[in-house]
Amino acid sequence: MSLSEKVLKGDIRSAARLMRDIDDARPSAIDDLKKLYARTGNAYLIGITGPPGAGKSTLVDQLTASFRSRGKKVGVVAIDPTSPFTGGAILGDRIRMNRHATDDGVFIRSLATRGALGGISRSTSDVALVMDALGMDVVIIETVGVGQDEVDIVKAAHTTCVVMVPGLGDDIQAIKAGILEIGDVFVVNKADREGADRTARELSNMLDMRPVLEGGWKPQVLKTEAQRSAGIDELVGEMLAHRDFLFCSGRISNFLRERNKRHFIDILRDSLYKQAMEYIERNGTLDKVLDDIASAAIDPYSAVEDVVAGMLKRG
Amino acid sequence: MSLSEKVLKGDIRSAARLMRDIDDARPSAIDDLKKLYARTGNAYLIGITGPPGAGKSTLVDQLTASFRSRGKKVGVVAIDPTSPFTGGAILGDRIRMNRHATDDGVFIRSLATRGALGGISRSTSDVALVMDALGMDVVIIETVGVGQDEVDIVKAAHTTCVVMVPGLGDDIQAIKAGILEIGDVFVVNKADREGADRTARELSNMLDMRPVLEGGWKPQVLKTEAQRSAGIDELVGEMLAHRDFLFCSGRISNFLRERNKRHFIDILRDSLYKQAMEYIERNGTLDKVLDDIASAAIDPYSAVEDVVAGMLKRG
Numbered sequence: 001m002s003l004s005e006k007v008l009k010g011d012i013r014s015a016a017r018l019m020r021d022i023d024d025a026r027p028s029a030i031d032d033l034k035k036l037y038a039r040t041g042n043a044y045l046i047g048i049t050g051p052p053g054a055g056k057s058t059l060v061d062q063l064t065a066s067f068r069s070r071g072k073k074v075g076v077v078a079i080d081p082t083s084p085f086t087g088g089a090i091l092g093d094r095i096r097m098n099r100h101a102t103d104d105g106v107f108i109r110s111l112a113t114r115g116a117l118g119g120i121s122r123s124t125s126d127v128a129l130v131m132d133a134l135g136m137d138v139v140i141i142e143t144v145g146v147g148q149d150e151v152d153i154v155k156a157a158h159t160t161c162v163v164m165v166p167g168l169g170d171d172i173q174a175i176k177a178g179i180l181e182i183g184d185v186f187v188v189n190k191a192d193r194e195g196a197d198r199t200a201r202e203l204s205n206m207l208d209m210r211p212v213l214e215g216g217w218k219p220q221v222l223k224t225e226a227q228r229s230a231g232i233d234e235l236v237g238e239m240l241a242h243r244d245f246l247f248c249s250g251r252i253s254n255f256l257r258e259r260n261k262r263h264f265i266d267i268l269r270d271s272l273y274k275q276a277m278e279y280i281e282r283n284g285t286l287d288k289v290l291d292d293i294a295s296a297a298i299d300p301y302s303a304v305e306d307v308v309a310g311m312l313k314r315g
Numbered sequence: 316m317s318l319s320e321k322v323l324k325g326d327i328r329s330a331a332r333l334m335r336d337i338d339d340a341r342p343s344a345i346d347d348l349k350k351l352y353a354r355t356g357n358a359y360l361i362g363i364t365g366p367p368g369a370g371k372s373t374l375v376d377q378l379t380a381s382f383r384s385r386g387k388k389v390g391v392v393a394i395d396p397t398s399p400f401t402g403g404a405i406l407g408d409r410i411r412m413n414r415h416a417t418d419d420g421v422f423i424r425s426l427a428t429r430g431a432l433g434g435i436s437r438s439t440s441d442v443a444l445v446m447d448a449l450g451m452d453v454v455i456i457e458t459v460g461v462g463q464d465e466v467d468i469v470k471a472a473h474t475t476c477v478v479m480v481p482g483l484g485d486d487i488q489a490i491k492a493g494i495l496e497i498g499d500v501f502v503v504n505k506a507d508r509e510g511a512d513r514t515a516r517e518l519s520n521m522l523d524m525r526p527v528l529e530g531g532w533k534p535q536v537l538k539t540e541a542q543r544s545a546g547i548d549e550l551v552g553e554m555l556a557h558r559d560f561l562f563c564s565g566r567i568s569n570f571l572r573e574r575n576k577r578h579f580i581d582i583l584r585d586s587l588y589k590q591a592m593e594y595i596e597r598n599g600t601l602d603k604v605l606d607d608i609a610s611a612a613i614d615p616y617s618a619v620e621d622v623v624a625g626m627l628k629r630g
Contacts (some may be wrong), residue, residue, distance in 0.1 A: 024546070033614070033616055034614045034617055037616070050365060060433045126354065183527075256609070257605055257609065259599070264605070265595075267616060268595070268622060272584075272623065272626075273584050273588045276583055277580075280583070284435055286576070289579060290572055290579070293575050293579065294575065302578060304579065304586050307587075308586050308587065310628075311587075311627055311628060312627060313625075313628055314628065
């Protein structure tokens with residue numbers, strides 16, 4: 001039986017191996033994904049984002065427990081910051097959610113953010129596809145941070161939950177404005193802290209200024225204390241309400257087309273980048289280019305034009 | 316006189332226009348950059364990074380004042396988080412460093428992080444080149460956040476300064492580990508806050524575990540209170556010590572080669588991406604691909620292979 005067939009039969013070890021192959025950018029991973037693709041699209045994808053220190057991991061842990069109690073299988077893709085030095089993920093699977101470690105209905109996978117190859121949003125989508133094919137009913141994608149990468153990653157989710165926390169400091173207005181527009185549900189976590197009501201009110205006020213299209217979704221601001229699992233059921237209820245909205249309003253088809261477009265372009269970009277790296281590392285092209293730039297024989301912009309003309313069918 | 320000639324003569328308005336052209340990805344910008352390139356390489360580039368709330372903007376403001384008092388012209392490239400909704404930068408130039416607004420020796424430019432086109436590290440490098448060509452002695456690159464994007468951006472700087480702050484919360488260990496390896500100088504800002512000594516000590520301990528190559532640079536941890544400009548001169552001194560180390564140890568040539576390599580690959584990747592977007596938008600290729608994916612006639616991985624085969628001289 002092929003790896004993809006085993007994944008479709010629900011074999012967790014095969015899924016883990018395929019995810020490793022995706023991480024390592026093995027050509028065989030593409031073949032497996034091709035075979036899986038037609039059998040995906042059943043999982044409900046939830047994106048969780050927000051600044052460091054907002055308690056996202058604890059919240060994801062609680063959401064996992066809540067979906068499990070509803071009989072759902074839950075996959076978690078946690079995007080971990082990468083050590084630029086070792087290339088490895090910093091947090092790792094092992095310190096995450098120990099209490100679900102022996103539960104076959106929970107599959108947790110950390111993805112390291114490897115800048116060089118770009119493509120973190122692409123690997124996230126691919127790993128979520130594998131979890132989908134494996135039979136996970138819910139796939140939670142958790143990002144660390146609030147940059148453009150994170151925005152790109154959570155766009156793959158049906159429902160995006162933005163997690164805030166009281167009193168994060170100076171840059172918070174900027175952060176709020178940056179992620180305000182991508183959230184379908186907003187959470188003020190650590191709601192027992194001073195200033196929680198004010199943060200929730202500020203968020204609501206800012207959301208009131210966000211334009212809502214006719215018949216569109218209006219995001220709510222909820223309060224949670226993930227540590228003692230307060231507010232979790234309300235949060236799950238709001239997420240499911242958003243999912244129902246997507247399907248009942250018919251917006252799901254447009255959402256899926258946009259998601260497919262981004263995924264297709266991500267794969268295309270990665271593929272061209274890979275081809276380009278192979279091209280410039282062939283015959284010492286890169287070394288020669290760097291020598292020429294160092295000696296001011298050429299500027300990098302002209303050097304790129306030469307390489308692109310050499311690669312493409314027409315200039 | 317061409318735009319690039321005017322920039323080389325120190326014309327600020329021409330520099331601002333060229334930066335706009337770079338932002339808008341105008342083809343003419345590439346021509347101007349080609350002409351400028353040979354005349355760059357004089358500026359000292361400083362990268363400032365660290366988590367939101369660390370007071371980086373205030374620190375940059377103080378560093379600017381300090382270099383100005385030494386008679387140096389200072390350029391500042393501030394990477395602002397972009398609103399995914401409006402596409403515009405959130406903080407903007409206007410709220411930054413008002414006190415330098417009337418100083419001709421200071422040139423401030425905010426760059427929006429536009430995820431879709433990637434290339435934020437590329438635009439940052441290009442904008443820093445323009446400031447260099449304009450005659451700025453020091454160019455400070457300030458990022459918001461601590462993700463892989465930020466790491467890539469500050470790699471262009473001769474000296475990278477990582478700014479931390481006491482008591483940032485749960486994820487701080489992860490952040491520290493992630494940016495520990497890219498810093499040449501470490502700063503605990505807001506050093507009047509409780510826990511500053513502990514944060515500095517923790518940082519020092521973690522840095523002690525970082526391997527130092529024979530004859531390598533050993534980063535120090537300094538304390539600042541940017542608000543009342545305490546510790547700024549010491550910080551500038553440490554930065555200049557690192558710059559001297561780069562040049563005197565001979566490491567500068569290797570540094571420049573690595574930087575040129577990243578810049579070249581960034582430009583190459585952006586160029587291929589642009590070509591790919593033009594290719595798939597020609598003759599309705601993208602729409603057809605999305606129709607085929609939606610109807611399950613093809614998977615996105617196979618669709619990309621078809622497009623790449625169509626674009627490249629050999630599959």
